[in-house]
Amino acid sequence: xxxxxxxxxxxxxxxxxxxxxxxxxxxxxxxxxxxxxxxxxxxxxxxxxxxxxxxxxxxxxxxxxxxxxxxxxxxxxxxxxxxxxxxx
Amino acid sequence: xxxxxxxxxxxxxxxxxxxxxxxxxxxxxxxxxxxxxxxxxxxxxxxxxxxxxxxxxxxxxxxxxxxxxxxxxxxxxxxxxxxxxxxxxxxxxxxxxxxxxxxxxxxxxxxxxxxxxxxxxxxxxxxxxxxxxxxxxxxxxxxxxxxxxxxxxxxxxxxxxxxxxxxxxxxxxxxxxxxxxxxxxxxxxxxxxxxxxxxxxxxxxxxxx
Numbered sequence: 001x002x003x004x005x006x007x008x009x010x011x012x013x014x015x016x017x018x019x020x021x022x023x024x025x026x027x028x029x030x031x032x033x034x035x036x037x038x039x040x041x042x043x044x045x046x047x048x049x050x051x052x053x054x055x056x057x058x059x060x061x062x063x064x065x066x067x068x069x070x071x072x073x074x075x076x077x078x079x080x081x082x083x084x085x086x087x088x
Numbered sequence: 089x090x091x092x093x094x095x096x097x098x099x100x101x102x103x104x105x106x107x108x109x110x111x112x113x114x115x116x117x118x119x120x121x122x123x124x125x126x127x128x129x130x131x132x133x134x135x136x137x138x139x140x141x142x143x144x145x146x147x148x149x150x151x152x153x154x155x156x157x158x159x160x161x162x163x164x165x166x167x168x169x170x171x172x173x174x175x176x177x178x179x180x181x182x183x184x185x186x187x188x189x190x191x192x193x194x195x196x197x198x199x200x201x202x203x204x205x206x207x208x209x210x211x212x213x214x215x216x217x218x219x220x221x222x223x224x225x226x227x228x229x230x231x232x233x234x235x236x237x238x239x240x241x242x243x244x245x246x247x248x249x250x251x252x253x254x255x256x257x258x259x260x261x262x263x264x265x266x267x268x269x270x271x272x273x274x275x276x277x278x279x280x281x282x283x284x285x286x287x288x289x290x291x292x293x294x295x296x297x
Contacts, residue, residue: 011201011239014247020212023098028157028182 042070090123090165091295093172094186094193098206100177103196103229103256105133108174110271114288116150120169124152125161128176141269158182162189179210187219191295194252196229199240208247221249225294227287228255252294254287 050058062072093111095104105126112124126134138152155161158173162185165171173186187193193214197207211224226244228251231237237255244251256262256272262284265275272284 011204011243014208014243015205015212017212017216017248020209020216022213023179023210024181024184024213024217026178026180028180030178 090168090171092165092190094175094190095173096175096183096186096193097177097195098179098210099203102198102203105174106272107194107196107227108172109134109137110273110284110288111291112150112172113271114273115170116148122150122170123168124172124174126152126154126174127158127161129154129156134174137266137269144269146269158185184217187214193224194227196227198230199228199236204240204243211249224249226251230258231255232258252290254290256284256287
């Protein structure tokens with residue numbers, strides 16, 4: 001049986017300087033396609049901590065109604081404002 | 089003016105944050121005013137780790153801050169003795185700027201050709217764009233065996249670059265330590281801590297010339 005344990009496993013030759021790409025001229029911030037954030041105007045991050053049950057409930061509601069979480073938040077806020085106006 | 093150390097790589101998961109945190113920790117333990125700048129705001133690897141460290145109440149404490157750009161981080165360098173730049177997993181104009189400002193640019197790499205090949209190309213590009221070759225060093229991370237390390241060292245030497253003496257072996261204990269806000273010099277295993285510390289000493293020695 002062939003003894004493969006003694007097979008030399010040298011790595012291939014490394015790339016030469018001539019093969020260097022031009023990555024270092026790329027802008028620091030990766031360009032975006034400009035569709036999502038700019039089109040919707042949703043450019044600010046909002047993070048908060050919530051209870052696990054509320055988190056699950058929110059996610060399930062969004063999935064069931066095919067909404068993004070931000071849409072649930074926006075609609076919820078609008079509903080809250082409307083209910084306060086009605087109660088005044 | 090701070091001594092600036094840049095951790096850069098075209099790839100993710102090679103050990104940038106691992107080394108950056110350990111460097112900052114040891115510098116802080118040595119009494120230096122140190123800032124660890126997390127330049128990857130999308131992932132926030134070091135920022136999130138720092139939160140875990142603070143919550144666990146681990147000493148020594150040191151400052152970790154996320155920056156949108158390398159230029160923003162470099163602007164505050166004069167407020168510290170050491171600025172450690174934990175770069176994003178992407179080579180860009182900012183990588184070049186880090187190379188121009190840093191006393192030492194460390195590129196961690198694994199021993200596979202998948203890691204080594206793009207890593208060598210990045211350093212070739214930096215040299216072509218005017219960064220002195222002796223400012224660029226590789227650090228071998230996630231090493232499995234001595235033979236693997238030797239092969240990787242040969243590859244790097246053939247490419248005309250230096251790899252610092254020492255390496256970070258692939259050990260679950262290093263991951264477990266970092267999961268709870270510790271560094272690779274703060275594991276439960278003195279031998280692993282010593283091995284990491286020896287590598288960091290080689291970083292210091294390299295900067296001191």
